[in-house]
Amino acid sequence: MTRFDHTEIDDVIHGRLRLGIMAYLSTVSPAPFVELKSKVNTTDGNLSTHLSKLEEAEYVRIEKTFSGKKPLTLVHLTKQGRAAWIAYLNRIQTLLSAAE
Amino acid sequence: MTREELLSDLAYARTLAEEGRHAPLIGGAYLVMFGVLLAICYTAQWTIIEGLVPLAPSMVGAIWMTFGVCALLGNMLLSRRVRSLPGGATVSNRIDRNVWFGVMWAILAVVAGSILRALRVEDFAGPDVIMAAAFGLYGVALYATATAGGHAWLRTFAILAWCMSGILWFFLGEPWLYLIAAAASVTVLIVPGVIMMRREPKSVT
Numbered sequence: 662m663t664r665f666d667h668t669e670i671d672d673v674i675h676g677r678l679r680l681g682i683m684a685y686l687s688t689v690s691p692a693p694f695v696e697l698k699s700k701v702n703t704t705d706g707n708l709s710t711h712l713s714k715l716e717e718a719e720y721v722r723i724e725k726t727f728s729g730k731k732p733l734t735l736v737h738l739t740k741q742g743r744a745a746w747i748a749y750l751n752r753i754q755t756l757l758s759a760a761e
Numbered sequence: 762m763t764r765e766e767l768l769s770d771l772a773y774a775r776t777l778a779e780e781g782r783h784a785p786l787i788g789g790a791y792l793v794m795f796g797v798l799l800a801i802c803y804t805a806q807w808t809i810i811e812g813l814v815p816l817a818p819s820m821v822g823a824i825w826m827t828f829g830v831c832a833l834l835g836n837m838l839l840s841r842r843v844r845s846l847p848g849g850a851t852v853s854n855r856i857d858r859n860v861w862f863g864v865m866w867a868i869l870a871v872v873a874g875s876i877l878r879a880l881r882v883e884d885f886a887g888p889d890v891i892m893a894a895a896f897g898l899y900g901v902a903l904y905a906t907a908t909a910g911g912h913a914w915l916r917t918f919a920i921l922a923w924c925m926s927g928i929l930w931f932f933l934g935e936p937w938l939y940l941i942a943a944a945a946s947v948t949v950l951i952v953p954g955v956i957m958m959r960r961e962p963k964s965v966t
């Protein structure tokens with residue numbers, strides 16, 4: 662098995678769950694919290710924890726709003742988040758190409 | 762971290778990104794509503810023009826005003842339904858929503874110009890022109906949505922709409938075109954609308 666220098670990869674993105682969150686948000690933004698939770702197949706608490714990390718890095722923005730009378734939490738991918746996602750994919754591509 | 766782990770993570774990310782990219786369309790109910798309303802109005806207009814019902818030709822205006830009111834109310838009701846469905850923020854659904862919004866304004870511009878022309882120079886070809894232009898625009902909207910979301914099946918309906926637009930332009934002024942337009946509304950609006958509604962997610966899955 663080939664080993665990679667993982668220090669070159671953006672740690673904020675590269676948890677499996679956060680990777681899933683960023684991937685889904687790259688095509689669906691804003692995504693309702695409940696939709697995102699279902700897509701990445703996790704619990705409310707776990708998703709909240711990982712979203713907080715992405716929010717701290719300013720990769721996502723959380724919006725609390727209402728749909729009619731029901732509360733609705735929307736997760737937006739920010740400009741920085743999209744740039745970080747693209748940079749992450751480029752980095753991975755470079756690493757994989759170098760390992761071939 | 763191994764190459765295999767990395768590839769597995771990327772495959773996972775790709776699956777999620779594609780789920781967003783190819784999400785089901787949720788605007789089918791709008792297509793069905795407009796298809797039904799247009800089919801009814803075109804048929805009603807045809808029966809008046811052909812003299813099949815004892816109504817003055819001026820009633821055609823009343824039919825289309827009723828259409829406007831029904832469309833407005835229907836839009837308000839459907840927006841609640843569509844808001845409750847997941848996937849509204851996907852690229853394909855955003856494009857679908859916005860391209861139809863643009864089509865609506867384009868048709869309204871054609872309607873306004875046609876009405877003004879009818880009033881100013883008494884050229885009553887306007888309604889036929891609206892119909893022909895509208896089907897061309899429906900084709901553009903269906904094609905854009907099909908391409909954006911990878912819904913290739915929708916392209917067939919776009920092509921049908923363009924064919925219908927050509928036919929309507931060619932036979933401009935023929936009364937029977939309204940009956941053809943009613944059938945075309947069923948084909949290029951109601952049918953794809955029903956297909957979309959059958960595929961739309963009932964809840965977040």
